[in-house]
Amino acid sequence: MRILVVGAGGIGGYFGGRLVEKGEDVTFLVRETRKQQLDQNGLVVESVHGNMKLQPKTMLSGETAEPFDVILLSTKSYHLQGAIDSIKDYVTENTVILPLLNGIAHVEELRAAFGENHVIGGLCFIETTLDEQGKVIQTSPIHDLVFGEYSQEKTERIMKLQAAFEGTKANFRLSDNIEQDMWHKYQFITTLSGVTSLFRSPIGPIRDQEYGVETIQTLLQEVGSVMRRVDAPLADGIEDNQFQKIMQMGYNMKSSLQRDMEKGLKTEAEHFFGYLLQIAKEKQLSTPVIATVYANLEVYEAQ
Structure with missing residues (x-):
């Protein structure tokens, strides 16, 4: 081949x-x-x-x-x-x-x-x-x-x-079921990239903070709600599974998007978060955490 x-x-x-x-x-x-x-x-x-x-x-x-x-x-x-x-x-x-x-x-x-x-x-x-x-x-x-x-x-x-x-x-x-696997990965990586880029930190210190954990949970729920509005084949209870996975990751784990920021490179903000915000706008969904993450990345790229 x-x-x-x-x-x-x-x-x-x-x-x-x-x-x-x-x-x-x-x-x-x-x-x-x-x-x-x-x-x-x-x-x-x-x-x-x-x-x-x-x-x-x-x-x-x-x-x-x-x-x-x-x-x-x-x-x-x-x-x-x-x-x-x-x-x-x-x-x-x-x-x-x-x-x-x-x-x-x-x-x-x-x-x-x-x-x-x-x-x-x-x-x-x-x-x-x-x-x-x-x-x-x-x-x-x-x-x-x-x-x-x-x-x-x-x-x-x-x-x-x-x-x-x-x-x-x-x-x-x-x-x-590759389509479901891809949506699950999208939900996971969007949440991980979102919080690590927002806090400019590996996942461990974010989990140490009460409101850091709350941000992880809220972002997971927001992302899942947007995806379900376009009939993404998310499994029942996937948010709980994704949350446990994030909570068990290595303390110093960073997302690739965060690493790109640390190198001063362009990010995939539009592909990850802009796409979800476009759906949320069309479906009239409130997604304040996704919007905050996206705004943070847009400010970074404009500097």
């Missing part, structure tokens, strides 16, 4: 690297500066699950390539349109696009660009970042990639994909 990984940052570099390590036919579609870095130094991954130094195949958008069976999309939401433009020439009749972006809004954009049949569901759970030298630093025990058909069918193509992912030194899991 020929796999194209769009981007070789923290997520694409890690999961793509694990597939290269296994022996799969993987090519990284990257920008010129990253290509030079990878060609010169290789793909270097420092991980609690074992380090890697690989010499991967790389290419630039516009270069000619044989058809790819799957395109693994691991960009930030604000780079989505650029990624769509960069892969248009590589999406053939049988190509499957597996996006790992957080949230939901990107699904319709991908379907509009390539057709519903080309897009399957996906998400990942991993704490990873790219350092100044271009190394992928992966620091937590969790390194999960989840995928599946929106129809929940075990199609021929999804079973081939599962076979390609099996035996990789990361947890690639075929989901029985």
